[in-house]
Amino acid sequence: MNSVAKFGLKALVTSCLFASIGAAHAQLTIDISGVGSNLYPIAIANFKNENASAQQIAAVIRADLARSGRFSNIDPGATPVGETDSVDLGSWKARGANAFVSGSVTPTANGQFDVRFRLYDTATQQSLGGLSLVSPASGLRMSAHKVADYIYEKLMGVRGVFATRLSYVVKSGGRYQLQISDSDGQNANIALSSPEPIISPVWSPNGTKVAYVSFEKKKPVVYVHDLPTGRRTVVANQKGDNSAPAWAPDGQHLAVALSQDGNTQIYMVNADGSGLHRLSNGSTIDTEPTFSPDGRAVYFTSDRGGAPQIYKMSASGERSGGGAQRVTFKGSYNTSPKVSPDGKLLAYISQGGGGFKLYVQDLSTGEVNALTDTNHDESxxxxxxxxxxxxxxxxxxxxxxxxxxxDGRIKQILSVRGGEVREPSWGPFMQ
Incomplete structure (x- = not known):
């Protein structure tokens, strides 16, 4: 029995359960169902001259910060304030804002736009810096996301992810679509449209490629899709199932799950499809590989202990690395491992209580926490x-x-009106 059938890797099943949606480029809408307990109050003035551009920059920034669940927006009024304008920071502090942002949008001679802003601390009445970002009209939303990232990092001490992208799969009529959008679900574009299911998209480390599984050949085949050019490369089309691609941190290799030798096992392959070699050495099913951030280890799902659990082996292979070590012990059915970028947390899906829930495990202490109150979590x-x-x-x-x-405190729902969306993957930082 292959990994899709036995482990309930619900991608195949749920791909067949999509409802049709009317618009090919339907945008995700976001509802925030939880916020942090200590919100940072900030006032973001309307940018000077932004009405002359195709995008309301300040509105995108406000929405980004509110969506993070860590900021509250103080009403800035309707008057635009440029980044070089004199600002009475004391009055903004009196209105409850701990920070203030002003800016401008200026058309350039070559048809582009120069977005400038300045961030202030109202308590110290000091500038916290700013940026100048030049982009075409089509890039103004991304410029706004970069401004929000700057603000988030300066005030929260952690790099923001508003300028990152999402990939996910929707179905329109009888076609499956791999879509790429901004982190807020807007600016959606179709990277691939197919009459057959598309599952398991995953971003390359540099954010220019997405690997995924397509059934267009009437069987699961792993592709690497170059987003700027649209060029696709077959990475794994072996006998049997080809599934669960995962990029190595070097961007040159992928781990995949193949059933070419009978039971599904983990293999390594070059990004051009060459150099295929086996990593895991179980006699049952090993699947769903994912790399540690340093690239030295591969976490994966295996039923070698009798039921699916998360294991860890050396990225050089189970035989050369001294075998695999079990990682999850709480719960009798755990799948879909993903390791946090700092290597400290393991996210996975656990079956229990009649459903599938998202859990996170501290890899140093083994402490496990459920993050959701839903029962059909995956990916x-x-x-x-x-x-x-x-x-x-x-x-x-x-x-x-x-x-x-x-920490489970801030929750958001991203949905397509009138339809279903699945198979998400959050993209990396863009340089």
Whole structure:
């Protein structure tokens, strides 16, 4: 029995349960169902001249910060304030804002836009710096996300992820679509459209490629898709199932799960499809590989102990690395491992109480915490800063994406109106 059938790797099943949606480029909408207990009050003035551009920069920044669950927006009024304008910071402090942002959007001679801003601490009445970002009109939303990232890092001490991207799969009519969007679900574009299911997308470390499994050949085949060019490379099309691609941190190799030798096992392959060699050496099923951030270890799901659990082996292979070590012990059915970017946390899906829930385990202490109150969770994916986990679940009777902070306090639902969306993957930092 292959890994899809035995472990309930629900990607195949849920791909067949998608409901149709009307718009090919349907945008994700986000509802925040939880916020942090200590919100940072900030006022972001309307940027000067932003009405002359195609994008309301300040509105995107406010929405980003509110969506993080760590900021509250103080009403800035309607008057635009430029980054060089004189600002009475004391008055903003009196209105409850601990920080203030001003900025401008200026068309350039070559048809682009120069976005500038300045961030102030109202208590110390000091500038915390700013940036100048030049982009075409089509890049103004991304410029706004970069401004929000700057603010988040300066005030929270952690790099923001607003300028990262998401990938996910929706179904429109009879076609499956791999879509790429901004982190807020907007600016969605179709990378691939197929009459057959597309599952398990995962981003390359540099954010220019996505590996995934497509059934267009009437069987699961692993591809690497170069997003800027649209060029695709077959990475694994062996006999049997080819599934569960995972990028190594070097961006040159992938781990995949193949059943070419009978039972599904973990293999390593070059990103161009060459150099295939076996890593795991179980007599049962080993699948769902994912790398540690340093690339030295591979975590994976195996039923070698009788039921699916998470194990860890050397990235050089189980035989050369001294065998695999079991990692999860709480719960009788654990799958879909993902390691946080700092290597400290393991996210996974555990079956219990009649459903599947997202859990996170501290890899140093073994402490385990449930992060969700839903029962159909799958496909966890860490944000690049390790602060949030994106996953698929069901809400209101339909498939949605959700994000939760690693402490479980901040929750978001990302949905497509009138349809279902699955198979999420959160992209890396963009340089």
């Amino acid at each position: 966890p994916s860490f944000a690049a800063n390790g602060q949030y986990i994106l996953y698929a679940t069901r809400s209101g009777g339909r498939g949605v994406l959700a994000a939760v902070s690693t």
